[in-house]
Amino acid sequence: MNEQIIWLAWTGLHITMWKLIGYVGTLMFGGRWLVQFVASKRMGKPVIPRAFWYMSVVGSLMTLSYFLFSSKQDSVGVLGNLFPSFTAMYSLYLDIKHRGWHRDKASH
Numbered sequence: 281m282n283e284q285i286i287w288l289a290w291t292g293l294h295i296t297m298w299k300l301i302g303y304v305g306t307l308m309f310g311g312r313w314l315v316q317f318v319a320s321k322r323m324g325k326p327v328i329p330r331a332f333w334y335m336s337v338v339g340s341l342m343t344l345s346y347f348l349f350s351s352k353q354d355s356v357g358v359l360g361n362l363f364p365s366f367t368a369m370y371s372l373y374l375d376i377k378h379r380g381w382h383r384d385k386a387s388h
Contacts (some may be wrong), residue, residue: 282351298350305342308335309364333375336368 281297288295295303298353313334340361347357 281349296350298352300345301342302346302350302352305339305346307339307343309339309343312336312339330372330375333368333372336364337372340365340368 283296285295285297285300288300312332315335316328316332319332321327342363344358346352347361349380378379
């Protein structure tokens with residue numbers, strides 16, 4: 281997984297499978313704010329849709345796995361993504377517990 285992905289060589293970057301996982305995780309973790317912005321704009325008030333928490337969990341775990349298992353193995357990246365992973369999982373758990381699986385039918 282630390283070997284260069286040949287079909288991405290045209291980018292001029294040395295991209296490995298772990299880097300691709302890290303990139304997608306970072307984009308997902310950052311993209312959750314766009315999801316939150318769109319949901320709040322539609323509702324006319326600040327809201328956090330469940331997709332925000334799913335993107336937080338998946339994005340932080342993907343980025344965490346990059347820092348843990350790739351050749352990078354950066355402790356700063358591990359610490360920077362470990363806490364958000366647990367926080368996002370707990371927030372998702374609370375959201376499901378409080379609003380149930382069918383959140384759209386529950387009151388905000």
